[in-house]
Amino acid sequence: METMAAAFLIPFLLLLSFSPTISPQEWNTQDYMKREHSLVKPYQGMGTSIPYWDFLGNTMVTNNYIRLTGDVQSVRGAVWNKVPCFVQNWEMQIQFKVHGRGKDLFGDGFAFWYVKDPMAEGDVFGSKDFFTGLGVIADTYSNHNGPHNHGHPYISAMVNNGTLHYDHDRDGTHTQLSGCVAKFRNLDYDTYLSIRYKHDTLTVSIDIDNKRAFKECFTVGGVILPTGYYFGVSAATGDLSDAHDLISMKLYDISTPDDDILQDRANVMPSASFFEPPRDHVDDPKPSELSTWKKILLLIFGVIAICGCVFIGGLFYVKQKEQQRKRFY
Template sequence: MGKSVFSRMLMGLALMATTTIVIVSAGDEDGMNPLRTHSIYMPYIDQDLQNRWFDFGGDALVNTNKHIRLTSDIPSQTGYLWSRLPLTSSSYQVEFEFKVEGKGDGLFGDGFAVWLTKERATMGPVFGNKDEFEGLGIFFDTYANSRQSHSFPYVMAMMGDGRTKYDSANDGESNKLAGCESDFRGNLVPTKGRITYHRNSKTLNFKLQTRGWDEWDECFTLSDIELPVMSYLGFTSVTGEVHDNHDIISVTTSTLSGKGESPFKKLNNTPPPQKKTGVMWYLKFLAACAVFVALVMAFKMSKGSNDMKRF
């Protein structure tokens, strides 16, 4: 057998082993599958100046090279970005990049909100959305309406039941499930939020990136939380006498499966399916066999070549 044939054989076996190992590695990931219907990126709109999966409204402006501006740095604006279809997956993750900035020195506001609610695209007083909503609102509040024990900007979560009003006069203090102080306004690094929800464990986690790239800080984790089975994803903003630019730069939504449940295993003791474990073991076994065969053949061919030289 010529050296070129031998080299091609080894390369083929190495490729087989590498491919198998890659498949095994992919199976060990967090089980994230991108959801195009709830993700949006530049240029945001198609040739008809629309987006197939999202609606824009109110004072929202689309800059195809930069962002979706929910509200501009001028008074009395309201704008929104809403998914056209509801999220129906039992577990999912929503990661969004945003930017809040303006010319205001000391006085700015009012903020923006992220929604996972039963209703959609109805403008109102709660950061640009309707009051008495049903579902989850996460509020990025930059202006204090009353004296609080925490500083601003502040991020807080409220679960609406369709009847309870938002306590605007006290910055939602009576509605707050959880929250955190966060210096997300006017940052030079990309600011991001990440919502991870698992319906089976009724747990929702929210993290923020404000200090540096891929440096995530946990804001809060909600337990025993159950979002509407059909939840629309929305982003809204409002300005009054105080104002800011409130921009959404990108939204990436993924469904979660397999090990996606692992962050909350203590709340869900259901063992993982055995079938998947068996498949992973089989793929790893194939990878090991491919590497072993390649090594054996390399040894035999090398020995045969040496014998021919001695003859």
């Protein structure tokens, strides 16, 4: 009996020894999506609430999308996850749509957040300035005063410890980690944004070509983010507008069995070891006193010139009248 059992057991053990191991690329599957940090259809829970999520501003929930802002001026909207994230290696995939009537001028844009303080309305694409955490910003507003060497829409990332100001007028280029141009407006098919944070490396990718595959926008190493922060997406319009629709957010735990023992990141301060070379922040030129005096002098000279022309014209007219009288005598 023991001989027969051994005969069956040996092939089984050999089969296990030759079975393939799961690779990191295969590990990120639908089975590891974190439901408490994900937002998928159908959105409705009890009444008008959605489990695990809060809303802010002008956000409107429909059956097919969550509209953060409509294509109207000067509105803000946001959705915020109620549950802090304690996953250290993660990937957030966002399905979205930005569309509007504007052909050449439109704005302002939307932003993904992983921050310490959620549900805080403000001037940075609907969320607060001087935030603590990570922001990935999709800026569509291209009518700026400052110099730029990129087009729009433009996706960039910023890590903040609560002391940095996002300079909206200059796309935040003096504090950004990196960025890329992404023409995601008014497309007829689905568009996606991926924010991947693994082993202190931030990788932002996009799928805006309807190929069902992500294309890397940028990768930055040396990014330190704590655990226990909150996910959110906000959007805003100003003098220009767009509709900003959020269709889904899917958070994956991409930790793998071969990862080292994870460090305690509960109390670390967000930081980044790399920033793009900053562009000088030059204030918009203001009219000087000299230019004002120049305008006054030009105005005076213009008035004198007009009066001179009128005076000379009057003399010429009088002289012509005198000559006409002499002809009749």
